[in-house]
Each structure stands twice: as C-alpha cells, then as structure tokens.
Amino acid sequence: MKKVLSVALALTMMLLVCVPAFAATITQDSDKSANVDVVTKTTDKDGNPAASFTVTIPGTVEIPWYGTTGGDYLNWSYTSQLEIGKQLQISLDKTGGALTNGTADSLAYTLSGDAVGTAFETGEEVTEGTVYKQIEVAVSGWDDAAVAAYSDTVTFTVAVVDL
Amino acid sequence: MKKILAIALSVVMLLAVSVPAFAADITTDGGTGTAIIKTSTQTSGGEEGAGFTVSIPAENTIYWKALSTDLKYTVTSQLGPNTGVQVTVDDTDKAYVMTDENDYTLAYSLANTTGITASPVVNGAEFTYTVNVAEEAWNAAVVSEYADELTFTAELVAI
Amino acid sequence: MKKILAVALALVMMLAVCVPAFAFGEDISTNGGQSQTQLQTLTTDEEGNPVAGFTVSIPAAVEIPWGGTSTGDFLNWSYTSKLETGKQLSISVDKTSGNLTNGTDNLPYTLTGDAVGTAFLTGEEVTEGTVSKQIAIAVTGWGDVPVDAYSDTVTFTVDVVDIV
Numbered sequence: 001m002k003k004v005l006s007v008a009l010a011l012t013m014m015l016l017v018c019v020p021a022f023a024a025t026i027t028q029d030s031d032k033s034a035n036v037d038v039v040t041k042t043t044d045k046d047g048n049p050a051a052s053f054t055v056t057i058p059g060t061v062e063i064p065w066y067g068t069t070g071g072d073y074l075n076w077s078y079t080s081q082l083e084i085g086k087q088l089q090i091s092l093d094k095t096g097g098a099l100t101n102g103t104a105d106s107l108a109y110t111l112s113g114d115a116v117g118t119a120f121e122t123g124e125e126v127t128e129g130t131v132y133k134q135i136e137v138a139v140s141g142w143d144d145a146a147v148a149a150y151s152d153t154v155t156f157t158v159a160v161v162d163l
Numbered sequence: 164m165k166k167i168l169a170i171a172l173s174v175v176m177l178l179a180v181s182v183p184a185f186a187a188d189i190t191t192d193g194g195t196g197t198a199i200i201k202t203s204t205q206t207s208g209g210e211e212g213a214g215f216t217v218s219i220p221a222e223n224t225i226y227w228k229a230l231s232t233d234l235k236y237t238v239t240s241q242l243g244p245n246t247g248v249q250v251t252v253d254d255t256d257k258a259y260v261m262t263d264e265n266d267y268t269l270a271y272s273l274a275n276t277t278g279i280t281a282s283p284v285v286n287g288a289e290f291t292y293t294v295n296v297a298e299e300a301w302n303a304a305v306v307s308e309y310a311d312e313l314t315f316t317a318e319l320v321a322i
Numbered sequence: 323m324k325k326i327l328a329v330a331l332a333l334v335m336m337l338a339v340c341v342p343a344f345a346f347g348e349d350i351s352t353n354g355g356q357s358q359t360q361l362q363t364l365t366t367d368e369e370g371n372p373v374a375g376f377t378v379s380i381p382a383a384v385e386i387p388w389g390g391t392s393t394g395d396f397l398n399w400s401y402t403s404k405l406e407t408g409k410q411l412s413i414s415v416d417k418t419s420g421n422l423t424n425g426t427d428n429l430p431y432t433l434t435g436d437a438v439g440t441a442f443l444t445g446e447e448v449t450e451g452t453v454s455k456q457i458a459i460a461v462t463g464w465g466d467v468p469v470d471a472y473s474d475t476v477t478f479t480v481d482v483v484d485i486v
Binding site for chain 1: 336346347349350351352353354355356357358359360361362363364366367368370373374403404406407408411447448
C-alpha cells in the first residue's frame, strides 16, 4: 500500500512539474479575454547578441609616386545597429607620420578627415545602410627621396559609447 | 728694319654648314652618347686663323758694276690644306729702268721673279729674286745712286 | 615531471616569440576592436610610368677656336638622377687623350676632369637639381698644321650601379 501511494505521489508530482506555466488562462468559466505581453529579446534564437556594427577599412592604400592629382584617400565605412542610447566612436592612432623604406629615407605625410585627431562619433544607434567616409593622405618630399616603396601603418580603434 | 708687307688675306668664307648642335641626353642604364670635339678656323677673337706674311727688307742694295744681285724676301704662312703663297716681283711701271735724282737712267732686268711656298705652313721661308744689270749699262752710266720701285704681289694658290 | 615542465616552458617561450601577424584591413565588429591599414607608395606615378630615372646631358659638339681659348676650352656636361634606394650613376669617357684630325694632319689633345680615366660615381640616388661638370680639353701643335677643321669623337657611357 505504501509503495502504491509513493508511486502515485511521484506520478502526481511529475505531472505537476510537466504542466506548462500560462500567462493567462481562459476557460468556460472565466472571462473570455485576457491580455498577454509579447516581448523581443536582444539575442537571436541561438542566443547571439543582436546589436552589432562593422567598420570596414582597406588593407592597403597605394599612393603613386608624386601622389594623385585629385588627392589620395583612405576610404573607410561603417554600419551599426546598436542598443538604444549607443553609438560608435572611431579613432585613429595618428594625425600623420613618416612613410619609411627601411633605410634612413622617409616621406612625411599628414592625415585629415573624420576620426583623425579627434574621435569620430556616429551620433546614431542605427545607420541607414553603409556610411562612407574619407581620410585625405597628403605626402610631401617626393623630390628628395630615393625611389622605393615607402609605408606606414595606421590603426583604427572602435568603441561603443553612449550617445 | 724690315718692311713688312702684310697682305690682307681675302678669305673665301666656307659656307658654314649651319647644323644646329643639339645636346645628347643619355637616359638608359648602359646607354652611350658622343660629343664631337672640333676646331674652328677662327681664333677666339673672331679673326681668321689662317694667314701669311711676306717680309721684304727695307734696303735692297745693288753694288756698282754688279752684273747680278740676288735679293731676298721671306714668307711665313699658316694656311688651309694644300694652299701656298705665290709671290711675284715686278717693276712697278714695267720700264725696268732705275733713275737717279737727276733722271739719269740705268737699265736692268729681273729674274726668278716668282716664288711659291712648298707647304701651307712655313716659317721664314727664304726666296731669292735677281736684279741683272748688263756690263754695257754699267759702263755707260754716270756714277750716281739709281733706284726703282718694285712691286711684290702675293696670292694664295693651290699647291 | 622535470621533462614536462621543460617542454611546457619551451612552448611558452616559443609562443612569446611568435609575434602576432596583423592582418591588414580586417573589419572591426567588436567593442574596443582594432584593425590596421597600410599606407604604401608605389614606384610608378599616377599614369603608371616608372619614376626612377636619370639624364646625363652632353653637348653634340665642342668647338675650339683656332689656337685655343686663353682661359681654357671645356666640354661641359651635366646630370640629374632620381634612382631607387642604394643606386648611383657611373659615368665614364672612352679616352684620356687623342688626335683631332682633318683626314690628313693631326692636332693632339688631352682631357682632364671627372669621368676621364676613372669612372665618375655620383654617390647619391637623388640629385639636388642638375649637377654641372667640366672636362678640360688641351690641344697642342696649333702652329704645326694647316688651318682647317680638325675633329675627334668622345663617347660617354652611363651605368646604374650600387652605392658601395
């Protein structure tokens, strides 16, 4: 008798556990309408965060000797879909420098444009498509330098900050 | 004192072939270019480098009763290739008569009147011309100092 | 135990030596993320023409007045260069002396100056403007030959060589 009761109790308890928790229940005896909230998550069905952004920069900017007549540019872009109250902040690690070729020779250059000197803030959580930006690269001293491939590295840093 | 007879050289100007001389630029590794070094026939002062001088002594003495007297003149020249100087001696008035201050006369003749340099470049080349006075002429002449003017003519000739 | 520690230490040291290779131009998509762009010059201009080059200018002819010039006669030449790193020009003349000739007679001459006898090395990749040079020409025997136009040819050769 004890064993049967135990099993019945266990079964009852299991069934109780398996009963889904409903936000509202409408039965023949209850009100015929009930309100339920539908809420989005900030993650997808796999649990990945939905907020994202992409800042795209070129691997290399090639500058012909003596420069380009219309100017030489480092073209970059960004898209963002961030949480409310957030924006991107993009900055460069320098405003200019020296292109070198491994010898004592160098070619001085300056950068100008958004994100140079002062960090660029996108001002919005969500961009309308891709936003394109340009940084002008001005190289000087062409006549004084031996002909070779001179190079330098520019580092972009991106942070998500409050609007 | 030598009376130097400087004959002006009439120069036949060679038509200067006026080819503009452009500089040559070498712009390739291992490239070559040539420059021609050449002389001008004019000096740095713009004068013709070629020229000559016929030098005739101021005094040409014929001694009394000398039947034949050799007189000399010299030529110095630096001319163009295959060019020499021809000097011709002749009596100016072609009378071949020497006269004194009283117009007494003494006839003579000339020999070896033409000399031609053997090379374009000669330095003091000596030439001789001869004044002949016949014995009869001497014997008939009043003792005096007779003179006559000779003309030396120089011209460039091909040699 | 010692062996295991030793291998582990070796591995740690190797990893420390291994400099992470930056991949330029990677998209940045993480908060605080970084990426690099490389600025690089080409050795051609915007039309694609190679920039490295040089010019050695020599006169087509040097005319010497008869008897020479009192202050000297000269063959004036010049050069400019914009070469690749570690390169220079080597300029040489094919003779130190010779004879000016008119086909029959000769006027001997000697040359003195840079590039005569020994090749002239410019010593630099890039010249500051045009560098002017002179070769002195000394002609003798003016009084010994007929007055005429005498001539000879001098050949310049230019090579690009390493700066040593």
